[in-house]
Amino acid sequence: MNHDLSKLxxxxxxxxxxxxxxxxxLQDIQKEYQFLPCEALExxxxxxxxxxxxxxxxxxxxxxxxxxxRGEKVLRVCVGTTCHIRGxxxxxxxxxxxxxxxxxxxxxxxxxxxxxxxCVGACAKAPVVxxxxxxxxxxxxxxxxxxxxxx
Amino acid sequence: MVNLTINxxxxxxxxxxxxxxxxxxxxxxxxxxxxxxxxxxxxxxRLCVVExxxxxxxxxxxxxxxxxxxxxxxxxxxxxxxxxxxxxxTIVDLFLARHPKCPEIIELAAEYGVYSTTYQTVVxxxxxxxxxxxxxxxxxxxxHAISTVGRGHGKEVSPPLHKAPPDCTGCLACAQxxxxxxxxxxxxxxxxxxxxxxxxxLKCSGCGKETIxxxxxxxxxxxxxIPFEYFQICDECHRKQLAxxxxxxTSWDREAAS
Numbered sequence: 001m002n003h004d005l006s007k008l009x010x011x012x013x014x015x016x017x018x019x020x021x022x023x024x025x026l027q028d029i030q031k032e033y034q035f036l037p038c039e040a041l042e043x044x045x046x047x048x049x050x051x052x053x054x055x056x057x058x059x060x061x062x063x064x065x066x067x068x069x070r071g072e073k074v075l076r077v078c079v080g081t082t083c084h085i086r087g088x089x090x091x092x093x094x095x096x097x098x099x100x101x102x103x104x105x106x107x108x109x110x111x112x113x114x115x116x117x118x119c120v121g122a123c124a125k126a127p128v129v130x131x132x133x134x135x136x137x138x139x140x141x142x143x144x145x146x147x148x149x150x151x
Numbered sequence: 152m153v154n155l156t157i158n159x160x161x162x163x164x165x166x167x168x169x170x171x172x173x174x175x176x177x178x179x180x181x182x183x184x185x186x187x188x189x190x191x192x193x194x195x196x197r198l199c200v201v202e203x204x205x206x207x208x209x210x211x212x213x214x215x216x217x218x219x220x221x222x223x224x225x226x227x228x229x230x231x232x233x234x235x236x237x238x239x240x241t242i243v244d245l246f247l248a249r250h251p252k253c254p255e256i257i258e259l260a261a262e263y264g265v266y267s268t269t270y271q272t273v274v275x276x277x278x279x280x281x282x283x284x285x286x287x288x289x290x291x292x293x294x295h296a297i298s299t300v301g302r303g304h305g306k307e308v309s310p311p312l313h314k315a316p317p318d319c320t321g322c323l324a325c326a327q328x329x330x331x332x333x334x335x336x337x338x339x340x341x342x343x344x345x346x347x348x349x350x351x352x353l354k355c356s357g358c359g360k361e362t363i364x365x366x367x368x369x370x371x372x373x374x375x376x377i378p379f380e381y382f383q384i385c386d387e388c389h390r391k392q393l394a395x396x397x398x399x400x401t402s403w404d405r406e407a408a409s
């Protein structure tokens with residue numbers, strides 16, 4: 001897969017070309033492309049002079065980084081204790097069956113990604129679903145349309 | 152220098168030297184899977200746990216990984232206290248649960264009287280104990296070809312992007328230092344394959360035996376300024392050559408003396 005890597009030099013320019021900038025650079029690439037393209041990892045390793053194995057190790061360690069393209073809308077279903085008790089599993093199931101994908105997967109048209117997260121610290125609003133940056137809660141199973149439509 | 156007591160015997164150690172190296176110097180057998188003199192101690196396998204105390208601790212003691220704990224004056228170490236053996240037994244028990252088919256683990260567990268795990272066995276587990284010795288040694292060799300990837304249950308040792316590692320030279324330092332012989336490689340018909348990467352092997356010009364990979368030899372030539380010819384002959388043939396040379400020198404000397 002080839003990706004437009006023209007935005008990378010701009011990202012590298014923001015930080016000192018040093019090992020310590022690795023996470024900051026990866027975060028910016030993730031934000032720009034919604035995931036970390038392989039070519040971008042190789043370029044990061046080259047520019048920051050960090051072994052590629054270390055770049056790969058870091059980018060697979062943190063959940064905030066994804067090596068696979070993600071959908072325009074990332075639906076994060078909180079499955080923390082409170083949300084679990086208040087029916088997170090049913091909400092997850094409903095979203096999974098509506099989009100015909102499992103948690104951690106992306107629809108083939110790259111529109112939606114479903115993920116599960118531990119606790120997002122919004123237990124008072126449980127069960128919570130986060131669509132991109134926006135929090136929704138308390139969510140009902142029948143709210144799926146709103147979640148899929150929501151900005 | 153500092154004085155400390157190990158199993159009742161007063162021994163000397165360098166200030167700050169880790170306990171495991173003092174223990175090994177005293178020829179006391181303490182198991183350790185993740186330790187290697189060439190790399191910084193890591194404390195991953197926890198097997199080198201020992202009991203430490205001091206006179207002034209008033210009977211209180213602590214259990215520390217000896218590969219990381221520095222020696223200091225007045226430290227009293229017990230490498231095989233009953234509690235230490237219990238702790239090691241639990242550790243090998245856990246190892247056995249995760250790697251039930253690993254010969255090295257089975258053997259180690261048997262030494263501690265553990266013949267079957269008391270925990271739930273991981274059915275589809277592999278033999279990698281995730282001690283990271285291979286990745287640390289690879290870093291030490293200066294290649295940085297492999298690293299640990301992912302975390303938690305999914306953690307594994309892998310080349311970057313799960314593809315043949317571009318920086319690997321086939322030096323085999325990872326595979327041959329793996330405490331559980333997990334890293335596979337094969338050598339056949341002049342080629343070595345490791346991490347899905349194929350390397351050409353050099354052949355000894357004397358006996359035809361396959362030696363190290365060409366890429367690794369070239370790396371050593373460049374980094375260590377060793378002439379390439381050095382690698383075109385195996386160690387055994389080197390020695391034979393050396394003996395022949397020594398014979399020649401002796402005969403020259405004899406000629407010169409007469």
